[in-house]
Amino acid sequence: HMITDVNTCSDRERYRRDLLDIYQAALQSVHGERAVARWLSQSDGASFAVAAIGKAAPAMMQGALRALGERLLQGLVITRKGYADPRFASHERIIQMESAHPVPDESSLVAGQALLDFIRDQPEKQPLLFLISGGASSLVKVLSAGISLDDLQNLNRWLLGSGLDIHAMNSLRCRISEIKGGGLLGYIAHRPTTVLLVSDVPGDDPAVIGSGLLFPSPQGKLPAHLPEWLAALPMRPPVPEQTTVPQHHLVATSAQAVAAVAQKARSLGYVAHAGYPPMEGDAAEQGAAFARSLSEAPPGVHVVGGETTVVLPPHPGRGGRNQHLALAAAREIAGRDDLLVLAAGTDGSDGPGEDAGALVDGSTWQRARDEGFDPALALEQADSGSVLEATGDLISTGPTGTNVMDLLIGLKVPESG
Known part of the structure; x- marks a missing residue:
């Protein structure tokens, strides 16, 4: 009896290590530095002024620096608080700023103004390179005349409870912003411009990534019944249809991360299954459904990309959508020693905490009880x-230099172990 126990334990450790290695390989494949350097290595000797905005901005700027060297004439990095790269602190050609995410504040306005100043300072035929990743929309704000930070924060709060779809929300956000929905195009004038994107949105739509700073969104009609204070705000007219839009190139996407998971899994000797539709919908439901399908599925590594949602109770506890999903999966696989599930963000954050997600196995649910927790209640209380x-199942990465939504990776152990 003792011997089999030791074996299962060390086997479990090996499978957990494999899953973590597979997740790390996926992060590497879509790392902002690598993705940008790879794309720019085909560029033709041009020099650029480079602006990087978003959670992956420091990594994307490192990629530009690596590929361009002295041809990077001047750089501006705007990223989330806590995400700055110390290597830019004393760089003679690159300015780095931290700004607010996900709720914009004063620093978002300061960063927005810095972005306009940076563009305005470039000679009129100077090629510009924009490196945009998720989070850009709350990191840089330039408000239309007559709109205050209070108005912006009121709008954000109102939108959350409005029940409007994402397109209607986007329309409203773009109308009170000088630079969203293609508004920034008015400031670049005739400078030749290239945009490289790390996509954190389903469908990789350039009008949605970072709220489409340089990509006009099809301006829907504004919703009919706006509260009086909102209807009274001065709205910017949509960007004219015939505006020339610069080339936008996707340099890192969820699909690339999923492909990298499959490739690494095969290199470790597993069969890989990656042809699933992107995940969406409620995190707990998705976690339970994934775990159930994993128990019926053929052995090997199964991977899905995408992004789930959580409806929070009035006083949520600790964790984010990936931890919530993982714990829901842990309930389904309880007692099985052949199933493991990893759920994690690719940007290193999951909810407000410092963790990226979690890796659960068949003993997680029981270990939670042994530690004195009621895991079912914890799910209800978020x-x-x-x-x-x-239970020791959290995954922490720190900032990852990328942001291509979430990864859900399941392992069903092959019969022979």
């Missing part, structure tokens, strides 16, 4: 993080 910390 407190998965507290449980998964106690």
